[in-house]
Amino acid sequence: MDVVLQAVRAAAKAAVLPRFRSLGAGDVAQKTDFADLVTVADTEAEAMIVASLAQSWPEARVLGEEGVAADPSLRAAMAGSGWQVIVDPVDGTWNFAKGIATFGMIAVAVQDGVTRYGLLYDPLLDDWIEVTAGGPARFVQSDGRAQVLAVSRVSDPAQMCGFIPVGLFAPDRKRAAVLAGLSYGRITSLRCSCHEYRLMAQGHVEFVISGPEPHPWDHAAGVLAVQAAGGVARFLGGAEYDLARRAGVLVVANSEATWSRVARDYAALAG
Numbered sequence: 352m353d354v355v356l357q358a359v360r361a362a363a364k365a366a367v368l369p370r371f372r373s374l375g376a377g378d379v380a381q382k383t384d385f386a387d388l389v390t391v392a393d394t395e396a397e398a399m400i401v402a403s404l405a406q407s408w409p410e411a412r413v414l415g416e417e418g419v420a421a422d423p424s425l426r427a428a429m430a431g432s433g434w435q436v437i438v439d440p441v442d443g444t445w446n447f448a449k450g451i452a453t454f455g456m457i458a459v460a461v462q463d464g465v466t467r468y469g470l471l472y473d474p475l476l477d478d479w480i481e482v483t484a485g486g487p488a489r490f491v492q493s494d495g496r497a498q499v500l501a502v503s504r505v506s507d508p509a510q511m512c513g514f515i516p517v518g519l520f521a522p523d524r525k526r527a528a529v530l531a532g533l534s535y536g537r538i539t540s541l542r543c544s545c546h547e548y549r550l551m552a553q554g555h556v557e558f559v560i561s562g563p564e565p566h567p568w569d570h571a572a573g574v575l576a577v578q579a580a581g582g583v584a585r586f587l588g589g590a591e592y593d594l595a596r597r598a599g600v601l602v603v604a605n606s607e608a609t610w611s612r613v614a615r616d617y618a619a620l621a622g
Contacts (some may be wrong), residue, residue: 352468352481355436356460358403362476363456368396368547369442371475377446386518388444393417396440396456401617403443404436406620411436411460416568430464431565431597437461437594439568443543449497455545459572464595469572471545480549480576488552488579502582502605503554511557512537514547520563520620527619528560532618548573552580558613562600562620570594570601577603583610587621 370392378391378438397415404413411434419425426597429437436458439449453474460468472479477493480500488500505511513535517528532538542549550556551573559577561570565586571594574584584592584603592601600620601615604610 354407354472355460358400359456359458359470360473361403362396362399365395366399367392367474371447374448379423382576385446388448389417390444393441393444397438410448412432413438415440422439434464435461437568437571445542453541453543453546457568458547458571465573466575466594469575470573471549471576480552482576482579485588486547488576490553492540497523500552500580501554502577502580503557505557508535511535513556513558514540515560516540524620531616544573548576557609558602558604560600560602560617565596565599565601567594574603583607587614587618
């Protein structure tokens with residue numbers, strides 16, 4: 352845990368924070384479309400983490416979001432045998448590139464396809480949520496003070512808050528998602544999985560819906576943290592979370608009752 356954490360913190364200090372609100376015209380590029388961005392901070396931070404862990408944990412293979420963007424065949428290796436460390440060097444890149452202070456860094460250690468450790472790190476405040484399989488989810492401040500986390504116990508839909516990235520779905524499903532959200536208290540999106548899962552693990556929101564491509568660098572750490580804090584995570588249709596899965600709508604909720612209601616209301620997203 353400490354090896355991964357220190358690699359992420361060092362990359363944040365050296366490659367991410369100096370670039371925030373200081374990106375030049377040539378420091379940002381599109382990947383798939385106008386909303387899918389990559390910055391020099393993403394690539395530099397990922398390279399630093401890869402190099403750091405190659406020295407401190409040579410048995411583990413480090414696989415990052417930007418590495419998969421360059422070589423899609425690496426995606427399958429994330430659920431392969433042995434130890435893998437999966438990294439999202441800047442989660443919420445659109446926010447980061449626009450100067451919005453809602454971005455984070457995600458790392459997850461996987462053994463033989465099973466998530467063993469997750470880290471949801473906030474570079475700006477140097478605090479994080481960490482979790483190991485079978486252990487509690489903890490919020491840790493930069494001075495080392497730690498708090499064990501528990502999900503929300505809100506059960507009234509009119510008081511529930513949820514996150515869903517409506518813009519990632521096909522046009523017909525966008526409409527279905529918007530209409531389904533009308534019976535809940537507040538539905539929005541932070542455009543940052545790191546902070547959406549952090550808020551859920553801390554008990555501030557009641558569900559997170561993700562899709563249609565549940566990338567492990569976005570979701571594996573958050574799912575482990577929410578489950579450790581007392582929540583549930585399954586795909587629409589009831590399948591358990593599997594980081595090898597390439598497509599599907601993931602529903603992470605504070606309780607079985609909330610999961611069932613949300614899965615029913617958003618069933619149209621599954622197609």
